[in-house]
Amino acid sequence: MKWNELSERVLKGRPLTYDEALAVMQSSDDDILAVLDAAFTIRRHYFGRGVSLHVIRNAKSGLCTENCSFCSQSAVSHSAIPEYPMQSVDQILAGARDAQRSAAVRYCIVTSGRTPSEKDMETICHSVRCIKREMPIQICTSLGLLSEEQAVRLKQAGVDRYNHNLESSERFYSYLCATHDYLDRVATARIAKSAGLELCSGGIIGMGEDIKDRVNLALALRELDVDSIPLNFLDPRPGTPMEKLIKLTPVDCLRSLAMFRFVNPGREIRIAGGREVCIGSMQALSLYAANSMFTVGYLTTPGQGYQADTDMIAQAGFTVTEIIE
Numbered sequence: 001m002k003w004n005e006l007s008e009r010v011l012k013g014r015p016l017t018y019d020e021a022l023a024v025m026q027s028s029d030d031d032i033l034a035v036l037d038a039a040f041t042i043r044r045h046y047f048g049r050g051v052s053l054h055v056i057r058n059a060k061s062g063l064c065t066e067n068c069s070f071c072s073q074s075a076v077s078h079s080a081i082p083e084y085p086m087q088s089v090d091q092i093l094a095g096a097r098d099a100q101r102s103a104a105v106r107y108c109i110v111t112s113g114r115t116p117s118e119k120d121m122e123t124i125c126h127s128v129r130c131i132k133r134e135m136p137i138q139i140c141t142s143l144g145l146l147s148e149e150q151a152v153r154l155k156q157a158g159v160d161r162y163n164h165n166l167e168s169s170e171r172f173y174s175y176l177c178a179t180h181d182y183l184d185r186v187a188t189a190r191i192a193k194s195a196g197l198e199l200c201s202g203g204i205i206g207m208g209e210d211i212k213d214r215v216n217l218a219l220a221l222r223e224l225d226v227d228s229i230p231l232n233f234l235d236p237r238p239g240t241p242m243e244k245l246i247k248l249t250p251v252d253c254l255r256s257l258a259m260f261r262f263v264n265p266g267r268e269i270r271i272a273g274g275r276e277v278c279i280g281s282m283q284a285l286s287l288y289a290a291n292s293m294f295t296v297g298y299l300t301t302p303g304q305g306y307q308a309d310t311d312m313i314a315q316a317g318f319t320v321t322e323i324i325e
């Protein structure tokens with residue numbers, strides 16, 4: 001396969017086929033620089049060398065009733081993580097101020113749980129109104145399964161984007177969780193979109209899925225017309241059912257990122273949890289496919305830190321995207 005010819009065809013508007021996406025996933029380790037170079041042609045066309053920084057806040061941690069097997073906050077996890085109920089409006093607002101100081105374009109407020117309670121909704125909506133009055137930062141919320149009414153309330157409060165990951169392919173999702181299913185997740189993604197919220201949806205790779213599952217996830221996200229795709233790399237957490245899984249190799253992560261870029265050429269693709277652990281010293285290469293990253297850590301695990309992230313971006317010749325007021 002001539003990877004640059006493939007990226008030229010994508011840039012001319014011809015969507016990648018299933019077989020072509022699979023060919024990317026089947027490419028050899030020796031081909032990784034050529035694959036990334038072709039993915040970079042697409043990334044540069046849409047986003048130049050910009051990298052948008054996102055800061056995530058775990059506004060309610062642990063104690064979840066759901067049994068997602070990858071998650072250290074689930075009902076079946078014995079991970080030693082902080083557990084606390086919904087934070088106050090003041091705490092969430094303080095997190096937004098920190099995010100703004102980190103040059104983040106977006107502040108992502110996340111809560112554990114199947115779906116937000118009425119009290120959670122009131123706290124989130126009030127917090128978002130306060131943040132929007134004070135600063136121009138974009139706001140994403142990730143609160144679990146949503147009703148139409150809840151999605152409309154979030155939009156009215158000023159939420160810009162809703163995150164709800166599909167996590168993996170429809171086939172593989174049934175192995176991941178028994179308390180809700182893939183179609184529940186698709187339904188919430190659609191509800192968020194119909195309420196006028198931008199849709200952020202991605203997944204986790206390295207959970208034991210095969211490469212066809214990864215291709216099917218990338219295609220499902222294209223079908224949903226998502227605006228933003230966070231791609232996590234499983235960092236098997238002690239105390240979860242996945243604790244003994246073998247970590248992905250850096251090249252496997254990079255190849256998957258490239259495939260997501262080929263399939264979703266103009267969409268924001270974000271390197272998310274597990275990038276430091278799984279991609280390690282090759283992380284800077286991920287910016288040739290991804291145009292966005294979480295900085296200052298994840299929900300229950302720390303990242304490499306803001307300074308290391310911004311140094312990496314600058315040293316690799318990329319620039320932090322600024323907030324446009």
Ligand code: SF4
Pocket residue numbers: 064065066067068071072073074075111112113114144
């Ligand atoms: S619903 Fe969310 S917080 Fe709860 S177990 Fe699943 S991924 Fe974790």
